[in-house]
Amino acid sequence: MTNRNRPGVGRRTVLKGAGAAAATAVAGFPFVSRAENKPIKIGMVTVQSGRVAMIGSSSSQGALMQIEKFNAAGGLGGRKIELIARDSKGKPDEAARLAREFVNSEGCDIIFDADTSAAGFAIQEVARELGVLTMHMTPETSSLTADPKLKAPTAFRAARQGIHDCIACADYAAKVSKAKKLKRWMGCSPDYAYGRDLNKLFFEYLKKFNPEVEVVGESWPKLFQPDYTEHLTKILQAKPHALFSALWGGDLTAFIDQGSIYNLFAQMEVFAVNTADYAIVTAVKNLPKGIHSSTRYLASYPKTEANAKWAAAYLARFKEHPLNWSWENDAGTQFVIEAMKKTNGVDSKKLAEAIAGMTIESPFGVNGKLTMRAEDHTLINYDNGWGQTISKEPFLPDVQPADWNMIFEHEKEWKKKNNYL
């Protein structure tokens, strides 16, 4: 039954409403393409579970230090960065899958790799195949960037490198070994690519810098092995003057704890590369004095205001200390952000061109500057030093900085030897 005087929505109201809706749509409906508000998506492939879950948290936090600053300042003409971090669970094929998914299905313009070294190689393949700008933040295996066969034009590494660390370490160790007459050496490093590389390179250069050194034995615990007893007793049997170890993370903590009860640290000089990192020095309850370590990351080195400020800001924001992975991710993100500003966009090829050879102001670089070397797309001139541990802040009171000129000289030779040049 019809009723002329129907209450409710009449034709005029509908038309008025339609008009208003159309106006709103044109003015501000989100799906109408307004590029200024579309976020810039960066996909981070990382490890968030299992034994190295710390890589995930410290990496995304390090990246966020730069991203939040950038977004707060307005982003790229209003476009803010959105960081999506996903867990590869330590599987390289899953890491590659995630990287591809980020680019192919989620519209990410940039990939951050904060995963293990094996995943780094897998992601490098993806970077080459898809031509997407990829920043490796954590892999330290030198061949990733040194080997020209593996090069990808849009991939870069903003992490420290095994070869640099070994040359600097050997230089320092040679001086100490000459001063303290440390002739007999042993190595005890985890039995996988990183451990093997570091052990081999370190002793190669140590013997070069101090030919009197003799390697009397090597022990190879498995990665994540809980019990080092058989390795410790082997070392004690051999009675070396000094021990070199590339153990890191939980493995190093366990090794230090177990070695302490054997009183190992009083019987020889120990050069454990990865000790001076907050993850270790705050976890180990009785850190032996005098372990020689490189500065993975400490708020006290470099002794600059910028570095101290950054560490304090990180601690305040995330309620935990920054780790080596944190500064690497911060630096890598900064390169990307500077390139975005320079090219005013997110085109991978243009970004890559801008980043190659770029120098940025950073608390982590020698004299406050970090450079991304153009020829092999890797980070150089990062602060790197050596010293002996004490059990409280600043943990490494006297740091001898690495000599980068010397590092470059030997690195070039190394590349020639491996036919990388």
Next chain:
Amino acid sequence: MGGRSSLARDCLIAIVAFLVLAALPYFFPSRGFSDFIVRLAAFGIFATSLNILVGYSGMESFGHGLYFGLGCYTFALIMQRFGVPIPVAFLLTIAVSVVVALAVGAICVNLSEIYFAFLTLAFQMLLHSLIIAWTPITGGDTGLTGGIPRPAFLGIRLDDYYHLYLFSAGLLVVCLLAMHHIVQSPFGYTLRMIRDNASRAPFLGVSVFRLRLMSYVIAGAFGAVGGIIMSLFVSGAFPDFAYWTISGEAIFMIMLGGITVFLGPIVGTAIFLLLNDVVTKLTHHYGIFLGAVILLFALGFRKGVLDFIADRWRDRRQSALTAESRTGTGSAGQEAKSAAAGE
């Protein structure tokens, strides 16, 4: 029962399935989707091959990943080092897997349940230790890097993504067809008899050892095919593919999808992959979600999806038949009537 007509029917289904798969990328152009199908092919063939052992032969292998990893590494190594045509590398890889399966199988297949499970696992972990230790050949824990050369063969260029997709889809269809034919053959039925009552079989002149060994070798060969597809997909090989977790995941896939229905494992693989991808996208706490789903299936449903559907269907058929024979309608009813009338 197996027969020429059902083989023909299966072939027809296979061809249709392949055509559908080939056409899908045109409707779903996302690379993520095609990647999913390729992964489905690799793991699906692997899971189905495991089910030949678990579902059809009653052999609960916990180390089937040995063949997946072996297939992956062997194929990648042959292509990287010897540059032979792909079909040659393919056949060589299968040959290697068959030899290994014969050796391992000869040792394992007559052991009882738990010991068989453990020994197969031990052999798989031995391979894994070997892969990790033999760095100059296998690349150690980093895996085989540097990519795989893909020379064209028969007009197929596997460096073209769509060709790779078709190749994987084709292998999936062909392998499923072959495995189905095998389990539906007299050989397959003998395996089921051994599964159900191993002590009776010898009285019927059946050599339990020989048949179990054959089943094990066939499963190993197909498992290696899954590894080959994966190797092409990732352009190399990773030690993960030989780690015990890959066996665990395969067991989960077949349990998810169902072990009594032939297509159960493939369904389970699809569900597992989807679950993996979706959960990774949504949360950092992958373990809790995946673990909860596993418990739900292992404790709650206690059978796979297709098992569940098959059982329901069978129950409904059974009650329909019972109803018919009671009321005297339908074919079952007529039969019942005639039986009652004493014909």
Next chain:
Amino acid sequence: MDLPALAECLISPSCIVTQTTSGLIIGLLLFMVAAGVSLIFGVLKVVNFAHGSFYMLGAYFAYTAYQVTGSYTAAVLAGGIGVAIFGLLFERLLIARVYGSPVLMQILVCYGVILILDDVVKLVWGADFLSFGMPETFQALPFLFAGGVIPVFYLFLIIVTLIIAALLGLLITRTRYGKIVRAAAVNPTMVSALGINTGVVYASVFVLGGLLAGLAGGLAAPVRSLTAGMGLSVVIESFIVTVIGGMGSVAGALVGSLLIGLVRSFGSIGFPLFTEGLMFLMMVIVLVLKPSGLFGKEGR
């Protein structure tokens, strides 16, 4: 391979002392976990793949107790009792539903629990690895004996674990409870026909296994780095031990553990790169020659 070094060690008293002690310590800690696995399998025919997670929980419970009380004894007890309770819940709520199911179903349940616990541990205690810290009582210099080195803490552990092993042995062989458990392993129907509640017996075996694993986690905590997934290496080794020693035999678990401990400790001198492979090889050999293990009962 470094056979000369191995030969050298075998004729040097200091090396023998040090390596044997280290073999003992590796073996005895392993025994605490493996004994539980072996018992659970022997009596319940269940492959408890999640036993490593029991060990992990023991270590974490102990850590928290130590943070709160500062007492190592309290920490170890917290580890043991905490996991004993967890073992009970695990058995009643989860495992009881898969008795008689195929082995793969049991493995799946354990796999699910391992995944969940690893994430739960990460949520509750954080993603960083934790260090327990050596209790002050043990922060003394190691003993020297015939030139060999024996840390004080390890001496303590050896004594404690030997006592626990002895108590366990007595429990199984001399008490009524032990008799019931052994009977239930062989003929549960008969046991139940005699009026004994087999459900309670089964649950108690899990409680015992959990207690042992939890104690192991707490005892070893001062020399381990605590992290999600730390149970994994332990569980693989304890399975190797159980296979070698014989499923269901506590004595076999002890012998197997000590064997593995000594192989690891002397093996790392003679075969430094293949020590792990050596253990798998031993497992394969035993499974081929005597599938039920050194002390296991024939046939299953």
